[in-house]
Amino acid sequence: MDYILQTNNLTKKYKSFQALSGLSMNVPKGSIYGFVGKNGAGKTTLIRLICGLQEPTSGDFTLYGIRNDSKDIIKSRRRMGAVVETPSIYLDMTAEENLKQQYLILGLPSFDDVQDLLKLVGLENTGKKKAKNFSLGMKQRLGIAIALAGEPDFLVLDEPVNGLDPQGIVEMRELILKLNRERQITVLISSHILDELSRLATHYGIIDNGHMVKELSAKELDAACRKCVRLEVTNTSALARVLDSMNIEYKIISDTIADVFAKVNVTRLTTALTNENCEVLSMLEKDESLESFYISLVGGGGNA
Numbered sequence: 647m648d649y650i651l652q653t654n655n656l657t658k659k660y661k662s663f664q665a666l667s668g669l670s671m672n673v674p675k676g677s678i679y680g681f682v683g684k685n686g687a688g689k690t691t692l693i694r695l696i697c698g699l700q701e702p703t704s705g706d707f708t709l710y711g712i713r714n715d716s717k718d719i720i721k722s723r724r725r726m727g728a729v730v731e732t733p734s735i736y737l738d739m740t741a742e743e744n745l746k747q748q749y750l751i752l753g754l755p756s757f758d759d760v761q762d763l764l765k766l767v768g769l770e771n772t773g774k775k776k777a778k779n780f781s782l783g784m785k786q787r788l789g790i791a792i793a794l795a796g797e798p799d800f801l802v803l804d805e806p807v808n809g810l811d812p813q814g815i816v817e818m819r820e821l822i823l824k825l826n827r828e829r830q831i832t833v834l835i836s837s838h839i840l841d842e843l844s845r846l847a848t849h850y851g852i853i854d855n856g857h858m859v860k861e862l863s864a865k866e867l868d869a870a871c872r873k874c875v876r877l878e879v880t881n882t883s884a885l886a887r888v889l890d891s892m893n894i895e896y897k898i899i900s901d902t903i904a905d906v907f908a909k910v911n912v913t914r915l916t917t918a919l920t921n922e923n924c925e926v927l928s929m930l931e932k933d934e935s936l937e938s939f940y941i942s943l944v945g946g947g948g949n950a
């Protein structure tokens with residue numbers, strides 16, 4: 647697999663406080679990588695390091711295969727756009743003026759793409775309106791447009807939906823999906839809003855107290871959190887015989903409990919079980935989401 651970003655044993659200390667501890671993460675090319683963790687877990691610190699805003703205390707990382715201590719890291723960073731903490735926009739300028747300013751800073755040869763970029767982020771009709779009068783969602787999207795100047799193929803977004811209203815969240819989600827699917831941009835998103843991340847992410851990295859607790863793909867998460875029906879019966883041997891005859895996948899948990907990994911026709915199942923002198927005592931649908939998976943790894947009590 648090709649990786650855009652790989653960190654190796656990355657550590658960051660602020661005086662004696664260790665914000666990142668031997669963190670290793672791998673962001674596959676083409677992914678939407680959800681970087682999940684409570685407030686204070688170390689997400690922004692990691693992002694600051696890869697953007698070159700701070701230096702690691704130890705460990706290293708590669709961006710497009712270039713190590714952070716190589717002089718060519720500057721070239722790699724040109725292929726990356728980031729919105730870290732609050733978007734860097736000029737509040738007294740319009741969306742168009744903000745973008746043109748960024749083109750000038752980057753030394754881009756023409757403003758030809760400015761309108762396309764404004765359209766891409768849904769700000770093409772904001773005319774003379776100054777950024778200070780934008781909603782938070784509009785400011786965030788302008789921040790993304792600025793980060794996209796120079797056509798990066800890796801976009802890093804630090805808590806992009808934080809504080810957005812429901813409509814702003816939907817617009818942000820659609821924009822991120824569009825950038826990933828239509829422009830093949832790899833996206834790293836940090837967030838503590840798990841439900842929102844799970845609608846987007848193709849891969850996850852779960853961080854807690856500066857440690858990478860688990861990296862996994864959305865497919866692996868799905869497999870780990872397969873929906874199932876938990877059945878409590880008087881006799882799981884009889885249940886196993888019946889499910890085998892129906893070719894249904896299951897797992898026996900105890901003498902009376904089994905998880906069934908398929909939609910079952912309840913009437914057919916109970917009739918077949920009655921014929922085997924087995925009663926159904928209870929039936930419960932289990933849907934372990936990202937949230938419960940996360941809690942099983944790092945525990946509750948936080949704000950993720």
Ligand code: ADP
Binds near residue numbers: 686687688
């Ligand atoms: P997150 O983005 O996951 O909310 P941060 O990376 O912002 O977490 O912070 C991780 C930890 O490092 C927090 O405990 C925070 O207080 C601490 N921290 C962040 N920046 C600094 C700094 N400049 N000086 C001292 N401590 C810091």
